[in-house]
Amino acid sequence: MPLFKRLLAWLRPDAARPLTQVWLAALWMGLLANWPLWQQLHVLPDVPPGFIVAFAGMVVCATGAVLSLLAWPRLVTAVLVVLLMASGALAHFIGSYGIVFDTTMVTNLMQTDMRETLDLLSWQLLLSVVLLGALPVWWLLSRPPAPAQAPAWRVGGNLAAFALGITGTLLLALLQFSALSSTVRSHKPVRYMVTPLNAVYSLTAVSVRSRAAPLGPPAVIGADAHLLPRAEGSKPPLLMLVVGETARAMNFSLNGYPRNTNPELAGLPVLSLRQVTSCATATAASLPCMFSPLGREAFVDLKERQENLLDVLQRAGLAVLWLDNQSGCKGQCDRVPNSFTNQLPRGAAPLPAGLCGHDELGGECFDEALLHALDQRIAALDPARLKRGLVLVMHQMGSHGPAYFKRSPPDLKPFQPECQTNALQICPRQHVVNAYDNTLVTTDRLLARSIAWLQKQDRRFDPGLLYVSDHGESLGEKGLYLHGMPYAMAPREQTHVPMILWVPDGGLLAASLQPGCLAGLRDQRVSHDHLFHTVMGWVGARADVYKPERDLLAGCRS
Template sequence: MKSRLTASHPLAQVWLAALWMALLANWPLWTRLQSVPEIHGVRGLVFTAAFAGMVTVATAALLSLLAWPRVIRPLLVVLLLSAGALAHFIGSYGIVFDPTMVVNLVQTDVHESRDLLSWRLLASIALLGALPAWWLLRQPAAPAQRPARRAGFNVLSFVLAIAAMLLLALSMFADLSSTMRNHKTLRYMITPLNGVYALSAAALRGQAAPSGPPAVVGADAHLLPRAQGAKPPLLLLVVGETARAMNFSLNGYAQPTNPELAALPVVSFRQVASCGTSTAASLPCMFSPLGRDAFADAKGPQENLLDVLQRAGLAVLWLDNQSGCKGLCDRVPNAHASRPPEGAPPLPDRLCDGDECLDEALLHGLDRRIAALDAQQLARGLVLVMHQMGSHGPAYFKRSPPELKRFQPECRSNALQQCPPEQVVNAYDNSIVATDRLLARSIAWLQTQAGRFDPGLLYVSDHGESLGENGLFLHGMPYAMAPREQTQVPLIMWLPEGGGLAASLEPGCLTRLSKAAASHDNLFHTAMGWVGARADAYKAEWDLLAGCRRRPASG
């Protein structure tokens, strides 16, 4: 008996699902295409229709080879639900889904995920995913068919789909090649093919990564001799989160987002490029000695700045107020801001809501945490890293306490696209004011340590943020096509005027240097130079302090 292609047939389900996802779950893609200046009017509509046909047949081709009764239905349910979620995030925030975004997703904790939940997300999953999945699951089982015959139909469906895709591509080749070349983000918006590609690429990278301990960096790490009577260094390295340089009034921004730092003798670097556009990409890169270009080509995990400083003999402590250190602090003492040290009073209610705390909690019980470190290492110096929650979105309004909400009205929703643009900016700027106070209070704490250490502060954010510019929100764009809002980050230094490090630098040199271009590539080497540590991985030309050192007087 000949089998008919009814709704219960696996291939029919494949083509129907492909058509549904291509036409409906890709609404952000079709909307974006209409804004592309090269294709507008009737020509743009024809191109969009042909491109939709390509997406449909490409999806059907991929799924045709998997169109087996016990496989295809569960797979389609997962793809439909995923397509509904992707349509929401791409359409609402303008994000793209690539392998880096998969890493971000895997490393996101429950608190960050909670901020992304909304009724719009649930509605998108329900209408674009759950509704067709419910219809699919109600279909009767496919009639029995010999495996060889079913395989033949699957291959035939695949071949026909590929042929149709090629014909469509050739029919609009000029527009297609130009559009894909000039608007590379579009390729990461094609749902669900973007998800399949990103998950596959991330999995392959994970499989290719060598197992075992990280490669040793700076095996010869040591401390330079300290002058007689000189105090050991104390470097407080504050790693910001999602702070973009252009919203710091220290850098010329119109709104006074740095009221407390403006009254302190800090140096703000205005042209600093990040390693990546996400925490997962930037954090390991900025603590590496390799620099962004070489880090991208590195094979397997390597030790980082914290390992090298600890090997040199310094005390190292990582304090986190976010989703973790991405493996950087695994081999050094570390703690989370939400859990006070033993013997310290509990965190005030104003600082914490459950396990999520404002960044000021990083300073709570700090002296007790330091007292618990190795005394011999402390005698040589201390590097303390504070990893902020900073301006993590989309719930920017959660990142600042009521008394620091200087800019009103602010967006009090995680659905940023529903708020007026100025309210989104106000909520974000209030989070920068909260960072300003954290840094000012950190400096005040450092000043209390001046009797024991030679203190200093270095602040740098991991990446920037889009606040609706060109339809983009949040971060995580592929670096090559990311806007400057996501790649330009603040970098701020504070050194007490009477300190030993400040005395070793030419007066005014750092202020002049702050106008030059810098990047995350400088962090490892600047921190090494700051605390007087050396290793074969250290590059003086990447040390922001090296060019400002006083030359010894000639005798």
């Protein structure tokens, strides 16, 4: 009889015990909160059903093993509440948009602002959090206090449960080793979809990396930065560098897209480069990389913080100004004059109502607000530096999703009907594309009006414009939306970005270039690796970090 009672106790464990709670939570999160993972594996043609069952067992065992180490009465409840609620949210984002939570995505989320966060809120998210998170949390919080147990027994039980979970994971992995290795190798996103283990690992890795980063100012680069001498009487350069957001090159009509997404630029003497690759697939990773002289491969291995392009240009003696209409410059403008569109200089006229403050925008401004009060902003800069030249960086909100419909004003929506929600997966794909393409028409008008403003500066400066997006975007191809996929497995939609140059005839730069040479760059394979050096060459700045072989214009100079 005592033996029977013990067996019954194993089959009906006390739900008030922390160890029981963590394993029930592991079962819930492993099987239910990972529904996007099971759905993804189910549709793969080369994945047998038996492997899916075994892989689910591995996820449950691994999750239970990790949580067993945290199964302490004063700790377990808080840990499980956080993980269960997070799992509900993760299941929504992974299942709805096909995104994954690696270290780059975690960094991007940590640097986002309230506007971008609000764009991600939806009834679908709330439902997922309630069903997969709040429901088990309510059950957990309604349990009675854990029964008293000697510390030695609790430590021994937790370690035994950990060992059992690890053993189960390894046994299942060995039984399905062939299918496991093949699936992980052929379908790499699968490894980033395990909830919540992968998110916890990525968050921990980012935290450790940030703590390991050296304190103090970034390492100096280009200490010898200087400007090349100009001919007497020549005008200083003015380069407007427009950093686009989430624009993909394949949707630009300048690059052959059948829809007219560039109606105004098509009538201007601009050059669109068609084979440009981004540094990364998310703003937080791409911006620091594209403003670095190292190039993507070397930048990924960089262990310390370094100065960037704007520091070198300022050290050379140029005036530098960063204007932002998004969530910030990710540290790139920290040591140069910078401002947001809604931070107007003293004496400037208020922003027009049509540009900012719509209720549906949550106070957001359309990108054209970047041009407002531009003359007053420039007048506030150091006049001695302005005499040497100016690099003006404008950081767009661009095509930032998922609420694409918010990124274009009412008079610039030629493609209808458009998706009017951030729940992209419930819209017909063509409606999503319509909303996205409308954002590109809005960018087209911004660039055209920027060129018009630059043309008015030619009495004082030698103007030019360079536009390049930070990364691309998935619009439902292969079930993927938005961006942020690990670079090694990212689809081309997220890495193929537009780059547009405007070099006006009659300017010093145009006069220094061989006739017709720029057109030869149209289909040349280039990347963000060229940005630092092309800008340096464009404005006549030099330093030991400048590499002429990465300057797109160097080969065209006479």
